Amino acid sequence: MGFFSKLFGGKSKSANSEVEALVEKTLGGIIEKAQFELSFELSTEKDDDGSTTLAIQFSGADEEILKDKKGQMLDAFQLFLKRVIQHNFPEDKTNITVDCGGYRDESANALIERAENLKAICIEQGKSVYYRALPPKDRKVVHQYLAKDPRVKSRSLGDGLYKKIKIYPAKGGNSAGNEEVAHD
Secondary structure (H helix, E strand, O other), X not given: OOHHHXXXXXXXXXXXXXXXXXXXXXXXXXXXXXXXXXXXXXEEEEOOOOOEEEEEEEEOOOHHHHHHHHHHHHHHHHHXXXXXXXXXXXXXXXXXXXXEOOHHHHHHHHHHHHHHHHHHXXXXXXXXXXXXXXXXXXXXXXXXXXXXXXXXXXXXXXXXXXXXXXXXXXXXXXXXXXXXXXXX
């Protein structure tokens, strides 16, 4: 039985320890097959909504490979692990986050810093401003940040995967209940 056939065996019930064991086995196999010089640490958190978040933190000599090209390899690991869990534990609601050396926080902070600058311009000039085209995960960070300020609204514009974000003044900008935020 090969490495991938072991992964996609298909179980029906979920237990956190079983999910963690599957993730550890999967990551160990990938790191071994790809001959990465990486190690990883797993941590589990219970979320307010009853779901579980499994956080994976990579470290080692090959960290830069994971962070290269705007973290695409981190995203690939995260998506792959999510699919493996979904296949083996269809009823499970475990979320996966994969990071390496604080890359995700640095990336989110850079997005928020730019959004803050654009928001200030929007408020100061009372006109719409536009954030460059971003992928869905980055747009979500920006929309969630802007939703906290009732003076502005935001929405995604365009077709395809990458869309611009329009940031515009909210009408009667003092009420926190009139926010219109597009998430995708």
